[in-house]
Amino acid sequence: MRLNLKLAAVGWAALFFVICLLALTKQTAFDTSIMALLPKYEQRILVSEVQQEQAERYANHVFILVSAEQKEAAKAATTEAIAQLATLKDRVSITASADQANAQSNNLFAYRFSILSDAVRQRLLTKDYESQQQLALSQLFSPIGAGKADLIQDPFFLYSDLLLTQKSGIKVKPEEGLLRLTESQQPSYLLILALHQNPFDLPTQAQIMPVLESIKKDLATQGARVSYSGLLLHAAKGAEQAKSEISTIGVGSILGITLIICLVFRRIGPLFQVLFPVAIGCLVAISVTILCFDRVHLITIAFGAGLVGVAVDYSMHLVCENSLEHSEGVVKKLFIGLLLGLISSVLAYGGLALTPFPGLQQIAVFSCAGLIAAWLTVILWLPVTMPNTKTALLPAARILNHWKETLPRLDQYPVMGAFLVACLISVTAGLVYFAPTQDSIRLLQTSPSSLLKEDQHVQQALGNNVNSAFLMVSANNMESLLQQEEALRQRLDPLVTSQALLGYQSISQSLPSLQRQQQNQQLVNQLYQTELENYLGKLGLSEQQKSLASHSLDQNQPNLTADEWLNMPISAPWRSLLIQHASGEFSSVVQIIGNMPTATTAQLKSIALSTPNVDYVNQVEDISNTLARYRAKMTDWLMIAYGVITIMLFFRYRLNVWRVMLPPIAGSVLALSIAVAINGGYNLFNLIALMLVFGIGLDMGIFLQESKNSPHTWLAVSLSTVTSLLAFGLLALSQTPVLYHFGIIVLPGLTLIWLISPLMQSTRLEKL
Amino acid sequence: MIKYCLSLMVLSFSLFTSAASLDELKAITSTPNTLSGTFTQAKYLAQLDTSLRSTGEFHYLRDKEITWHTLTPIDSRLKLTPETMSNYQNGKQVNKMDSGSNPVVAILSDIFFAVMTAQWQVLETYFTVNTKVADRQWQATLTPLNANIGSFANKIILQGDQYLRHITLYEAEGNRTQIDFSQLQP
Numbered sequence: 001m002r003l004n005l006k007l008a009a010v011g012w013a014a015l016f017f018v019i020c021l022l023a024l025t026k027q028t029a030f031d032t033s034i035m036a037l038l039p040k041y042e043q044r045i046l047v048s049e050v051q052q053e054q055a056e057r058y059a060n061h062v063f064i065l066v067s068a069e070q071k072e073a074a075k076a077a078t079t080e081a082i083a084q085l086a087t088l089k090d091r092v093s094i095t096a097s098a099d100q101a102n103a104q105s106n107n108l109f110a111y112r113f114s115i116l117s118d119a120v121r122q123r124l125l126t127k128d129y130e131s132q133q134q135l136a137l138s139q140l141f142s143p144i145g146a147g148k149a150d151l152i153q154d155p156f157f158l159y160s161d162l163l164l165t166q167k168s169g170i171k172v173k174p175e176e177g178l179l180r181l182t183e184s185q186q187p188s189y190l191l192i193l194a195l196h197q198n199p200f201d202l203p204t205q206a207q208i209m210p211v212l213e214s215i216k217k218d219l220a221t222q223g224a225r226v227s228y229s230g231l232l233l234h235a236a237k238g239a240e241q242a243k244s245e246i247s248t249i250g251v252g253s254i255l256g257i258t259l260i261i262c263l264v265f266r267r268i269g270p271l272f273q274v275l276f277p278v279a280i281g282c283l284v285a286i287s288v289t290i291l292c293f294d295r296v297h298l299i300t301i302a303f304g305a306g307l308v309g310v311a312v313d314y315s316m317h318l319v320c321e322n323s324l325e326h327s328e329g330v331v332k333k334l335f336i337g338l339l340l341g342l343i344s345s346v347l348a349y350g351g352l353a354l355t356p357f358p359g360l361q362q363i364a365v366f367s368c369a370g371l372i373a374a375w376l377t378v379i380l381w382l383p384v385t386m387p388n389t390k391t392a393l394l395p396a397a398r399i400l401n402h403w404k405e406t407l408p409r410l411d412q413y414p415v416m417g418a419f420l421v422a423c424l425i426s427v428t429a430g431l432v433y434f435a436p437t438q439d440s441i442r443l444l445q446t447s448p449s450s451l452l453k454e455d456q457h458v459q460q461a462l463g464n465n466v467n468s469a470f471l472m473v474s475a476n477n478m479e480s481l482l483q484q485e486e487a488l489r490q491r492l493d494p495l496v497t498s499q500a501l502l503g504y505q506s507i508s509q510s511l512p513s514l515q516r517q518q519q520n521q522q523l524v525n526q527l528y529q530t531e532l533e534n535y536l537g538k539l540g541l542s543e544q545q546k547s548l549a550s551h552s553l554d555q556n557q558p559n560l561t562a563d564e565w566l567n568m569p570i571s572a573p574w575r576s577l578l579i580q581h582a583s584g585e586f587s588s589v590v591q592i593i594g595n596m597p598t599a600t601t602a603q604l605k606s607i608a609l610s611t612p613n614v615d616y617v618n619q620v621e622d623i624s625n626t627l628a629r630y631r632a633k634m635t636d637w638l639m640i641a642y643g644v645i646t647i648m649l650f651f652r653y654r655l656n657v658w659r660v661m662l663p664p665i666a667g668s669v670l671a672l673s674i675a676v677a678i679n680g681g682y683n684l685f686n687l688i689a690l691m692l693v694f695g696i697g698l699d700m701g702i703f704l705q706e707s708k709n710s711p712h713t714w715l716a717v718s719l720s721t722v723t724s725l726l727a728f729g730l731l732a733l734s735q736t737p738v739l740y741h742f743g744i745i746v747l748p749g750l751t752l753i754w755l756i757s758p759l760m761q762s763t764r765l766e767k768l
Numbered sequence: 769m770i771k772y773c774l775s776l777m778v779l780s781f782s783l784f785t786s787a788a789s790l791d792e793l794k795a796i797t798s799t800p801n802t803l804s805g806t807f808t809q810a811k812y813l814a815q816l817d818t819s820l821r822s823t824g825e826f827h828y829l830r831d832k833e834i835t836w837h838t839l840t841p842i843d844s845r846l847k848l849t850p851e852t853m854s855n856y857q858n859g860k861q862v863n864k865m866d867s868g869s870n871p872v873v874a875i876l877s878d879i880f881f882a883v884m885t886a887q888w889q890v891l892e893t894y895f896t897v898n899t900k901v902a903d904r905q906w907q908a909t910l911t912p913l914n915a916n917i918g919s920f921a922n923k924i925i926l927q928g929d930q931y932l933r934h935i936t937l938y939e940a941e942g943n944r945t946q947i948d949f950s951q952l953q954p
Contacts, residue, residue, distance in 0.1 A: 071889070119863060134857045138844035141822040142855075143809060143836060143947060144880050144920070149939070152815060163872050164853075164865050173871040176893055176913065182867060182874045183851075463869070545816060 009380040016284060016373070023287030046474050047615050050587050053579050054470075055619075060195045062092075062212075062230035065181070065458045067188035068223055077224030078178055078189040084215050085193070091207050095192040097177045107568055111560045112158045113524045113553060114517035117165035118493075118509075120158065124523035129531045132156060136535070152549045153556075155536060156527065166510070166570065171463035184461045186225075199232035200295070202239070209236045229458035234447045241448075242301065245734050256726035257312070260719060264396040270319045273385060274312060277377040281311045285370030292365050300362045307367055310345055310692070311374035313699045313720045314338055318378055320716040322386050323394055331383050337706035340652065342375045344702065345695040347648075348641045352691070357630055360688070393711060400718055401711035404758045411762065421662070428669050432635065435672075436681035439628040448735065465502075467592035469601070469618035471608060474587040478562040481586045482513035488590065488614055491607050495600060502594030510574050511565045521557050528553050627684050634687040638668075638694070645698065653705060659760040660705050663753045664697025671749030678744065685738050689745035696724060697753040701760070709761055721754040790888050792901050793908065797886045798930050800954035801830050807949050809838075814942030826949075830885050848877050876920060883924070886932060895924070905929055 066081055068074035078096070085094050108115065116124070123132045139145055139157040149157075172179045172190050179190040197204040212233075216226045254275070261271045285307065289296050317338065321330045346368050353364035410417045473488060475481035485508040495501040512520065528550055536546045565571050577589045596604070601618075608616035642665065650657045668690045676682050700717045707713035724746070731743030804827040811820045824838040836846040845856040853873050854864040867874040875894070882890035891897055895910035910924040923938040931952050937945040 071893075131857075131862065134842070134844075135855065135862055137842045138838070138846070138855055138857060138862075140820065141809070141811070141838045141842060141844060142846055143935075143937075143945065144846075144876050149811065149813060149943060150815065150941075151813065164870060166870060166872065171869065173874045174914075182871075539820070540818070541816065 005380065005383075009384065012376050012380050016280065019284055019287045019291070023290040026290055046581060046585065046587055047472060047617055049581055050472055050579050050589060051617065051619060054576075054589065057576050059199055059231040062193040062195070062208075062228055062232050063458050063462065064191040064193065064212075065188055065225075065227045065229075065461055066191070066219065067184065067186040067225050067227075069186060071187040073223055074187040074189060075176070075178065077219045077222055077226075078191065080222075081191060081215050081219065081226065084211060084218070085191070088193075088208055088211055091197070091204055092193040092195055095179075095194070097174060097179060108162060108560075108570060109159055110556060110558055111517075112154055112162060113521050113557060114559055115162060115512055116158065116520045116523070117161050119165070120161055121520060121523065124520075124527055127526075127530075129527055132527065133531055133535050135161075140539075151536065151539065151541060152545060153552045155532065155549050156524075158524070171461075181461055183463055188461060190462070193230070195232060199230070199235040200239075205232065205236045205239060208232065227454050227458045227461075229455045233451060233455070237447055237451055241736060245736065245739065249731060253723060253726050257723045260722060264394060264715070264719065265319075265323075269385075273319050273382055274315045276385075277315045277374040277382065278311045280377045281307070281370040281374030284373035285366045288369035289362060289366045293362055297359060297362055300359070300366050307370050307692075310367075310695050310699065310724075311371060312723055313341065313696070313703075313716070314375050314378040315382060316716040316720045316723075317703055317713065318382055318386075320394070320397070320712040320719070321710075323397075324712060328383060330386070331379060334706075335379070337703050338375065338379065340649070340702050340706070341699040342371060344645050344648070344698045345371055347645060348691060348695050348698075351637055351641055352688075354637075360630075363688070394715065397711040397715040400715055404714055407758045409761055410759045420666075424666055424669055427673060431669065431672055431676065431682075435676045437628065437631060438679070438681040438683040439624045439631060465594050466505075467594065467596065468620045469592055469596075469604070469616070471504075471590040471592070471604060472587055472615045472617050473590065474585055474613045474615075476585055478586055479514055481588055482508045482511065482562075483515055484611075484613055485588060485590065486513055486516055488607070488611060491611070492590070495603065500600045500603065501592065501596060504590055504592055505574075505577070506590040507574050507577050507588050510571065511560060511562060514559050514561070517559045524553065631684040631687060634684055634691075638687060638690055641691075641694065649702075656705065656762065659762065660698065660701035662760055663701055663756040664694050666756050667697055667749045667753035668693050670752050671745050671747075674748045675741075675744050679741075683741060685741040686745045689742040690749070692742075693746055693749035693753070696720075696750060700753060700757050704757055704761065714758075717757070718754065721750055724750055790892070790897060790899060793886075793899050793906055794888060796901065796904055796906055796930065797928065797932070799830060799885045799887075803828055803830075803931070803952060803954050805949050805952040807836075807947055809948075810946045812944045812946070814944075826884075828884055831881075834881065834884055848880060850877065850881065853877050879920065883926065883935060884932070 064081065066074060066078045068077055082094065082096050085092070088094075120132065123129075133156070136156045139160055140149060140151075145157075145160055154160075171181060171183045173182050174180075181188040181190060193208075195204060195208075199205070209232075212228060216228075219226050257274065258271055261274060262268070265271075286296065286301075289300060317334055318330055321334060325333060349364050349367035349371070351364070352360040352367075410420075471488065471492075473481060473485050475484055485506050489504075489506060489508065492501065492504055496503055508516070532550055533546060536549060541549075566575065577591065579587045579589070581587065592604070605616045608614045642661070646657060646661050649660055653660060671693060672682055672686060672690065675686050700721070703713050703717055731739050732747045734740045734743060804825065806825045807823065809822045809824075811822075812818075813820065822838050822842075823840050824836070826834065826836050828834040832849065834846075834848040836848070838844045838846075843858055845859075847854045847856065851867055852864055853867065853876070855862050865873045867877050878890060879894060881887065882894075888897065891908075891910060893913075895912055898909045898911070900907045906928060908926045910921075910926070912921070912923075921937045921939055925934075925936040925938075926932055927934040931949070933949055935945075935947040937947075939945065
């Protein structure tokens, strides 16, 4: 037995080193993107590919806005910013100016008869040639015109119309080698950084952020204002916030534990014995998580900080009991309780892995690995480090026990007990059926509002008024994609006309389908046949010149193909709307401009439903729906976990099982009620926290039941509750909404369980 | 009137001897809050070797709006604000373009505003400005800084005294637009 234990201890040590070494060799990013917690959408693969592509495009760019009171100052500041950014060449590519030579080159001139603006097309379709002629005349006499006035090659000024109706996505214009914002009160310039690595990459953050901060500071002294927009800023802020919060929680927890243990045991040894298994547990938990996943998430780490509270139980019991028993006896005496505690917690947390929620799966792996490692360390290594001498009952244990004995026992008052249980059941039912739920995406918003405001400021200045919802068109080839888009636009245009929709952007506005281009050419041919003679005659052109003009139309009828278009600078703002799938299929995004009333949203949805190959995609709504779905699943899982564990423990405690189960149930229900009262509703993260409350509460009940009211068990339970509270008390103060919602449950939950548990003890001494 | 203009031009050319600084120009030119007057425009189309003449009236509110109303040979009104560019025919709006979403419109309206209201600082962002000043008469030659503007004009010559009196736009392929202002009233 002794040898076996020693062998096992050595085996565990070897395994521990192997796990840690393996984890060290793996490159892992520290992820704060809350989106990573969400499951892959249960949608068509094309939709999720498009969503991913769109998200990555946003993720990998930083938009920088430099503005000042005076234009010269703004320009100087922009030049200075570019100079400072040049040091980041390995990490980012900088765009400071448009390709000016090409920005307005005449490469669309050849296509003036096949690409027509909506207005011109409409006039030609309705044969309103008179208006078209009038417009051409006013162009001819206008003091300012776009493109050349050429009565032979383009008498109806179709090219100039094309130029004037081309739209650019963001409101900038090239000016003196820089990008100047067109719709900003102060003179402002735009710089765009494209990151080479994803924004969660820590070295990327570490190199870029200080430069961005120093640019902001340096230019502020020159009177220029610099604003940033990009996921990088949020990611860096999130990582920083997580780091600081986790270290406050970690430091707070460890300081608290140190202080309390030194006070209670008056020795330094127990401190090491308590913290050592926790440290091993955390190391193994992180290592195993790194080995199983590509990115370790902030929420996992935060939950892990809380796990200290569960892991500390095991060593606390051993250390407390060691005051009265030899080390080997302690393990024997506590083994069943420790094993039951571990199995129930691992079952509860392991169950999370069954949910299709990647974030919850990570928490499950982290928790189970950490708990098992801490437990093995307690059972196999701790006894070796323990003194073999008995000491007297600890004074703290005596005081706590005395207080506990004065509390009433519930089994003395069966009627009262039954009444309380009935109350509990009705409160639970009330919570499940009536408590408002909060599934808004704002819950996931971890960035401080100042950062969000800055982001919004930049996006507004850029005129980026794009709705997060969009329509998506898919097809097997480009031509069919464009044709379907044009068909869809026919259904969208009435919405724009009736002002239900502010507007939209789609590729076919810049690149019409070949079918549409041929139609347009026919329309122009008809215009020429009916009007050219009369129109040019009015202007006094000779017969020869008229025939030259008509000849020019016949000579110039090329179609713009998708490949040619993609190679033109004009397609630059539109390219991000086109996605080519690995399967060879194409999708395009039809961006919605501005906010929409719900009626319009419903109309867009019904258009998408009734049109093949068109999808309505709203990621914000999807995320909220997903949160709601998993909140419901989590409620179910909590019920199942409680049920399964009650049945499992029934085999050991028989009818006394209520003494173990009632405190965590009561504590959880009351804590949830408190959270609902404070926040006006509950959410998924409250429920995840209930899982932890359940784990710790269950341990408490099991040990109290196993130890038959031993004063040292009560001391251990109280100590681990206090340490957990120290850790979670700080979580409730977190600025990160997700962590706050976690803390707000754990804080009252654990306190209540600790207060309720003594009431559940048996008044008779039973033999189990 | 035309004689007067021509003689003024001849006179001007002969007197312009030294390059002046923009500051001098700024000192001479005045841009009242509102200005209205009539214009004569001759658009020379090299290809057809013919000039298209038009006349009309204009009115501006500085930094706010320019109305360019062609009366002959057609009735056509162009209204420019810093944000939009609209065309009216026979009093009816036929189109409206937004300079925020179209860079071409933005540059065109920027330049036209700057030319009409003598905003030399704005012009300097698009052109190299060479000026000559003599006896309260001035001439400025604008050469585009980049190809973008080249499609609008290869060269612009502005002439005037207290007010802008003549604009000559040299466009692509030998086309040229000459605008003369008269009856200017602040």
